[in-house]
Amino acid sequence: MSDVNTMQIEFTLNGTPTKVDVAPMDRLLDTLRYALGLTGSKEGCGEGECGACTVYLDGVPVNACLVPTFQVRGCHVETIESIPHESLDAMLTSGATQCGACTPGVVMTACWLNRHPELSKTHSVRELMAGNLCRCTGYDGIIDGIECEQRTKSSTL
Amino acid sequence: MLAGDSSLIPIAGATDVLVHWPGNLEAKTRSYLDLSGLGELRSMQWADDTFTIGALTTYWDVICNEQCAQAFPLLINAARQVGSVQIQSRGTWAGNIINASPAADGVPVLMAYDATVVMQSCEGIEEIPLDEFYFGYKQMRRRTDQLVVAIRMPRRAHDVEIFEKVGARRAQAISKIGLAITHSQDGWRIVASAVAPTILRCKAIETLLEEGSPVRSPDDLMAAIAKDVSPIDDIRSSRLYRERVLARILYHDLKGIVPSFV
Numbered sequence A: 001m002s003d004v005n006t007m008q009i010e011f012t013l014n015g016t017p018t019k020v021d022v023a024p025m026d027r028l029l030d031t032l033r034y035a036l037g038l039t040g041s042k043e044g045c046g047e048g049e050c051g052a053c054t055v056y057l058d059g060v061p062v063n064a065c066l067v068p069t070f071q072v073r074g075c076h077v078e079t080i081e082s083i084p085h086e087s088l089d090a091m092l093t094s095g096a097t098q099c100g101a102c103t104p105g106v107v108m109t110a111c112w113l114n115r116h117p118e119l120s121k122t123h124s125v126r127e128l129m130a131g132n133l134c135r136c137t138g139y140d141g142i143i144d145g146i147e148c149e150q151r152t153k154s155s156t157l
Numbered sequence B: 001m002l003a004g005d006s007s008l009i010p011i012a013g014a015t016d017v018l019v020h021w022p023g024n025l026e027a028k029t030r031s032y033l034d035l036s037g038l039g040e041l042r043s044m045q046w047a048d049d050t051f052t053i054g055a056l057t058t059y060w061d062v063i064c065n066e067q068c069a070q071a072f073p074l075l076i077n078a079a080r081q082v083g084s085v086q087i088q089s090r091g092t093w094a095g096n097i098i099n100a101s102p103a104a105d106g107v108p109v110l111m112a113y114d115a116t117v118v119m120q121s122c123e124g125i126e127e128i129p130l131d132e133f134y135f136g137y138k139q140m141r142r143r144t145d146q147l148v149v150a151i152r153m154p155r156r157a158h159d160v161e162i163f164e165k166v167g168a169r170r171a172q173a174i175s176k177i178g179l180a181i182t183h184s185q186d187g188w189r190i191v192a193s194a195v196a197p198t199i200l201r202c203k204a205i206e207t208l209l210e211e212g213s214p215v216r217s218p219d220d221l222m223a224a225i226a227k228d229v230s231p232i233d234d235i236r237s238s239r240l241y242r243e244r245v246l247a248r249i250l251y252h253d254l255k256g257i258v259p260s261f262v
């Protein structure tokens, strides 16, 4: 502990055991971007509305702008930096990105739902993507990219 | 810990606590008590006559629970309309109760299922019916040394279960009016949100339904609604608009289900 206002937090970040000294209430988004240098997660609104800061916490999408860093001790955090480039192919060709501000978050949620095909039994792609706002694409490109990826996956099974 | 320092603010999913965090200097001066390490509070327990969810149970935990979909479908229905997956995966039912927004979505369905709030402190356990929990805007029967540990609901067979959220758009919107309706052999529960300083049961409407008074149009509900609710005029809607919308939703939901609605 370097001073009274910081504490050391240990967690697994993109598969690697990680220690970081932070003030306990620092937002996970700031810890990732400023203390750990992973700037892929973006800040759009800072209040849980836009999803640009989406990361996985123990495998489920969360808004990193609303997670106090101390709550991830002992947890698994995955960020956009952990997503393999091939996962982006369908979205790149479907027009899912224009300015790119929303893209890291969109890709995180999209990859999560592609990893969980069982969700399509109860949820539409649009409902699951509702927490990722995009001002540019009008969403059709995003939805097309995800559905295209799902079709490719199910036809290769 | 809460007994030692009652100014500590418990944190569950932090989806309310951390909103506006960067600019909120006042919030930064306060002390917080993290509940996330209390894994035993993230649980769902089915007994013969009750269903109990621990205080750290999230919306997403409930959405993924198949038994819940069968026994308490309105919980799933409301949970799916809270924010987005990213909020559902973090936000807790207990946090929704204590945040005490008059427009909350979790509270009305819990109240329509006759939920009780189970709280613990050094002095012991206290269990309060959710429909008696609030007594004014953000005022509730919880002392600052009490921690919500669970929410409990009786298991009953319901023949009517309805939840409606009238918002500006489907996702990520604060609701303008919410309505949760259940009927079982214990009677009607009509719970409205965003029409008063707190979420509440509409007792006059419930009585009108129990008595079977004939209702021929939404207008016939307006007198009872005026007794039950006290909506405010705000940036989202006007008072009369909310009362009329509530009357219309109620009428159209119940017509065809309740014989006295003709």
Ligand SMILES: Cc1cc2nc3c(=O)[nH]c(=O)nc-3n(C[C@H](O)[C@H](O)[C@H](O)COP(=O)(O)OP(=O)(O)OC[C@H]3O[C@@H](n4cnc5c(N)ncnc54)[C@H](O)[C@@H]3O)c2cc1C
Pocket: A047, A048, A049, B009, B010, B011, B012, B013, B014, B015, B016, B017, B018, B019, B035, B055, B081, B082, B083, B084, B087, B090, B091, B092, B093, B094, B095, B096, B097, B098, B099, B103, B104, B105, B106, B146, B147, B148, B149, B172, B173, B174, B175
């Ligand atoms: C973008 C966004 C969209 C949202 N959309 C909706 C929506 O559609 N509908 C809706 O109803 N809400 C919505 N919310 C509000 C919020 O997500 C919910 O109220 C949620 O249930 C809060 O739970 P939490 O665990 O995150 O609470 P926290 O933020 O951790 O806590 C909320 C309050 O409860 C207290 N508290 C928490 N747990 C306990 C406990 N066990 N004992 C005592 N006190 C406790 C805290 O001290 C705090 O005062 C939204 C929030 C955001 C940011």
Ligand code: FES
Pocket: A042, A043, A044, A045, A046, A047, A048, A049, A050, A051, A052, A053, A054, A063, A064, A065, A066
């Ligand atoms: S920056 Fe986190 S949701 Fe917008």
Ligand code: FES
Pocket: A096, A097, A098, A099, A100, A101, A102, A103, A133, A134, A135, A136, A137
């Ligand atoms: S591509 Fe610009 S916000 Fe989505």
